[in-house]
Amino acid sequence: MQYFVPILLNCKNKICCIVGGGRIAERKVKGLMKSGALITVISPNITPDLQVLADHKQLHWVNRVYREGDLQGAFLVYAATDQRDVNDAVAHEARQRGILVNVADRLEEADFITPGIIRRGRLTISVSTAGAGPAVTSEITSALDTLFGNEYEPYLDFMYDMRQAIKRIVSSPQQRAKLLRRLASSGILEQIRRQEFTAWTQKEMDRWIAQNQEE
Known part of the structure; x- marks a missing residue:
């Protein structure tokens, strides 16, 4: 193959x-x-x-x-x-x-x-079956399309903005990575799915970074 x-x-x-x-x-x-x-x-x-x-x-x-x-x-x-x-x-x-x-x-x-493509703003997922056929690719792509819904577009925009803010404020690569892992596991995606999330202001982003740096 x-x-x-x-x-x-x-x-x-x-x-x-x-x-x-x-x-x-x-x-x-x-x-x-x-x-x-x-x-x-x-x-x-x-x-x-x-x-x-x-x-x-x-x-x-x-x-x-x-x-x-x-x-x-x-x-x-x-x-x-x-x-x-x-x-x-x-x-x-x-x-x-x-x-x-x-x-x-x-x-x-x-x-x-x-390949078959799914796009959600910043998210790109590609699917290839190495020649098994477009019907199979389409089937797998459809399954992933359901799994990765439209909520990923605002979620990744938020994560991008937060990453830029963290890079601006935090100099340590290790601390940056720690903050991003904590943010990714903070439940923001589920809040967006439930339509309970309100976009953070720059001040709120900076405050979250300051609070979580101290922990």
């Missing part, structure tokens, strides 16, 4: 090129939308949803078939057509240029794969 290294890529302001304009290409585009990537779609035909995105300048549509040289300057490439020879040509050019490439339906030829 082929194993992939799970990583999260920063695609902001980087060219991500999708060759193909069908449903698979559409899924790849939607997965990139919130990343800040500069999305280019190369295909003579695209889905209605991709057309809307192109009309609103949310992606650059090259309205023609792929040509060698189209991948120049790309950071990531998706070969997502329904034509094997085109996908092979895209993968070949990408590798010649040292660009990571995802090849639709050919796990063994891909430098990376696109």
Whole structure:
């Protein structure tokens, strides 16, 4: 079995090129939308949803078939057509240029794969079944989607703000870690779930840090 290294890529302001304009290409585009990537779609035909995105300048549509040289300057490439020879040509050019490439339906030829994703603000959970199939990935993703509800978005925003406050006030790495562990076990998440939590002011954050440093 082929194993992939799970990583999260920063695609902001980087060219991500999708060759193909069908449903698979559409899924790849939607997965990139919130990343800040500069999305280019190369295909003579695209889905209605991709057309809307192109009309609103949310992606650059090259309205023609792929040509060698189209991948120049790309950071990531998706070969997502329904034509094997085109996908092979895209993968070949990408590798010649040292660009990571995802090849639709050919796990063994891909430098990376696109997992199932759950997002809750700062929380990102990715699910891959290493080729067992999108149906299985979708089933597992749905189960995790139920387990990690919308309460995680405000919870992680709160934890982020508190971490910044702790870093500002506390110099000791050991003491910082101790405070963050105590905060994580303080029941804030359950308060948010029960809608009993009110966002802390900066003064309340500083007071909690001061009180818990003393203990």
